[in-house]
Amino acid sequence: MSAGRHRWIRYWVTFQTILTKEILRFSRIWVQTVLPSVITTTLYFVIFGRLIGDRIGTMDGFAYLDFIVPGLVLMGVITNSYANVVSSFYSSKFSRYIEELLVSPAPDWVILAGYVSGGVARGLVVGAAVISVALVFTDLHVHSLGIMFLICLMTATLFSLGGFINAVYANSFDDISIVPTFVLTPLTYLGGVFYSIELLPDFWQGVSMVNPVLYMVNAFRYGLLGVSDIPIGAAFGMILVFIVVLAAYSLRLLRRGVGVKS
Amino acid sequence: MSALDVQQLTKTYKGGFQALKGIDLEVEEGDFFALLGPNGAGKSTFIGIISSLVNKTSGRVRVFGHDLDANPEAVKSCIGLVPQEFNFNLFLPVFEVVLNQAGYYGIPRQEARVRAERYLRQLDLWDRRDQEMRKLSGGMKRRLMIARALVHQPRLLILDEPTAGVDIEIRRSMWSFLRDLNAEGTTIILTTHYLEEAESLCRNIAIINHGRIAERTSIAALLNKLHTETFVLNLKGRVSELPELGGFVLQYLDDCTLEVEMNRDHTINGLFDALSRNGIEVISLRNKQNRLERLFLEMVDGRLVAEGGQA
Numbered sequence: 001m002s003a004g005r006h007r008w009i010r011y012w013v014t015f016q017t018i019l020t021k022e023i024l025r026f027s028r029i030w031v032q033t034v035l036p037s038v039i040t041t042t043l044y045f046v047i048f049g050r051l052i053g054d055r056i057g058t059m060d061g062f063a064y065l066d067f068i069v070p071g072l073v074l075m076g077v078i079t080n081s082y083a084n085v086v087s088s089f090y091s092s093k094f095s096r097y098i099e100e101l102l103v104s105p106a107p108d109w110v111i112l113a114g115y116v117s118g119g120v121a122r123g124l125v126v127g128a129a130v131i132s133v134a135l136v137f138t139d140l141h142v143h144s145l146g147i148m149f150l151i152c153l154m155t156a157t158l159f160s161l162g163g164f165i166n167a168v169y170a171n172s173f174d175d176i177s178i179v180p181t182f183v184l185t186p187l188t189y190l191g192g193v194f195y196s197i198e199l200l201p202d203f204w205q206g207v208s209m210v211n212p213v214l215y216m217v218n219a220f221r222y223g224l225l226g227v228s229d230i231p232i233g234a235a236f237g238m239i240l241v242f243i244v245v246l247a248a249y250s251l252r253l254l255r256r257g258v259g260v261k262s
Numbered sequence: 263m264s265a266l267d268v269q270q271l272t273k274t275y276k277g278g279f280q281a282l283k284g285i286d287l288e289v290e291e292g293d294f295f296a297l298l299g300p301n302g303a304g305k306s307t308f309i310g311i312i313s314s315l316v317n318k319t320s321g322r323v324r325v326f327g328h329d330l331d332a333n334p335e336a337v338k339s340c341i342g343l344v345p346q347e348f349n350f351n352l353f354l355p356v357f358e359v360v361l362n363q364a365g366y367y368g369i370p371r372q373e374a375r376v377r378a379e380r381y382l383r384q385l386d387l388w389d390r391r392d393q394e395m396r397k398l399s400g401g402m403k404r405r406l407m408i409a410r411a412l413v414h415q416p417r418l419l420i421l422d423e424p425t426a427g428v429d430i431e432i433r434r435s436m437w438s439f440l441r442d443l444n445a446e447g448t449t450i451i452l453t454t455h456y457l458e459e460a461e462s463l464c465r466n467i468a469i470i471n472h473g474r475i476a477e478r479t480s481i482a483a484l485l486n487k488l489h490t491e492t493f494v495l496n497l498k499g500r501v502s503e504l505p506e507l508g509g510f511v512l513q514y515l516d517d518c519t520l521e522v523e524m525n526r527d528h529t530i531n532g533l534f535d536a537l538s539r540n541g542i543e544v545i546s547l548r549n550k551q552n553r554l555e556r557l558f559l560e561m562v563d564g565r566l567v568a569e570g571g572q573a
Contacts, residue, residue: 010368017365096349103313103343104366105335262275262316
């Protein structure tokens with residue numbers, strides 16, 4: 001076997017090991033990792049979908065319950081992919097078992113890919129669970145499964161990278177909850193999960209356009225319902241640019257050993 | 263071939279503290295090498311740089327000919343590290359910790375299982391394989407760190423205080439394991455505060471102090487620097503008056519115990535002959551102080567240098 005092929009096999013084994021470790025981690029504590037999102041979104045469906053939604057009527061031509069499904073799914077994907085990486089990587093820093101990886105010959109990009117894939121896995125599991133709950137309350141007619149899956153995948157990747165950067169800079173467990181509370185939650189709630197931005201005055205519509213979550217929610221809504229407030233191509237392009245920028249920045253942090261090496 | 267070749271290694275931390283001030287050190291392949299020094303001397307920084315846990319400021323590190331800057335993956339593949347402090351995920355089972363480490367080195371799962379079982383058995387941890395890390399005793403965790411460091415079969419094993427806090431029995435069994443490992447060809451670098459450990463295990467030694475190598479020699483050559491040795495003798499009966507013995511300086515510790523300082527030119531046989539001639543019978547004797555410990559203290563506070571030694 002050539003040295004090059006041997007090296008790639010080694011990288012693959014390392015990636016698999018990190019990913020498996022991450023999946024086992026959130027699976028073992030599924031009551032803390034998967035179940036809360038399922039319960040929260042069930043409550044959203046019951047309260048906003050059934051109780052209040054029936055009085056709201058339609059939104060963009062769809063029953064309100066159908067309209068909020070894509071946003072709730074993506075909200076679960078965003079919070080869980082972010083939470084998985086920030087929590088796992090920071091714990092490994094805090095308890096110093098990140099050193100197991102740092103002393104190994106695993107390249108930085110394999111370490112990053114492993115952790116991000118773990119976050120993506122949890123995001124997709126929660127996304128699938130929320131869709132399953134949605135099926136209890138409504139009949140979903142999927143417009144494009146491919147777009148739905150791709151947007152889920154890209155969104156989970158983007159927020160996993162965000163979680164990684166947060167974990168690198170975090171110096172305490174408080175630091176890993178600041179961004180989700182003060183940045184992620186407002187962005188998600190103001191990202192068109194519960195309303196169409198056409199309902200907003202022109203000025204706030206303009207403000208909403210700088211919220212990246214709006215593009216993701218709308219692209220996912222297009223995949224599910226076939227309607228969107230913004231062009232789908234712009235949404236894909238924007239998410240892709242964010243992924244490239246955050247991935248490059250994460251690799252730079254790892255290469256310099258920020259937060260993990262003295 | 264050199265297992266480790268370090269040239270002009272420096273490390274200055276943020277804030278300006280200079281932990282290493284130009285270290286030059288070479289360790290031959292197959293050696294059992296001791297790295298000693300007082301707390302804060304720079305040992306852990308030195309080990310951290312070699313094992314890629316600390317970024318160096320300047321200098322060159324080569325491991326089995328591989329340059330750390332040019333080929334870090336090759337360097338890391340050659341090294342197994344047993345750190346001073348526990349660095350586990352405490353909620354993982356023992357077997358999984360070792361399997362994961364093998365995976366990080368790219369060892370396929372099937373092969374990793376075989377190796378993990380082998381090292382866990384050798385270190386008496388196989389029965390604990392399904393136990394969570396947090397439920398292990400301190401000694402078991404120390405042994406697990408060795409198993410974890412060996413699973414990718416490194417050519418250079420670095421142990422930073424491997425027997426700190428373990429009882430004598432476990433310490434002796436770890437010594438025996440490390441001796442066997444070295445005999446099979448693994449180069450070992452050891453830091454320890456138990457100087458008896460360094461004297462018992464290692465062939466060569468470097469003493470690091472204030473970020474510099476204060477001494478680099480063989481254990482035997484280092485011990486030869488001692489001009490005198492002090493023994494404590496337990497006597498069969500009481501001695502009412504200290505005899506005058508040429509070349510030996512005697513003093514009372516109590517009625518049945520004497521302390522004897524003897525020049526290296528004299529022998530223990532000569533001491534016993536002289537004592538017998540004066541009617542003093544000895545039941546047992548011991549070194550008053552570990553010899554290496556005495557040298558270490560002399561070097562660290564600079565006395566040996568002041569007395570014209572080579573340090």
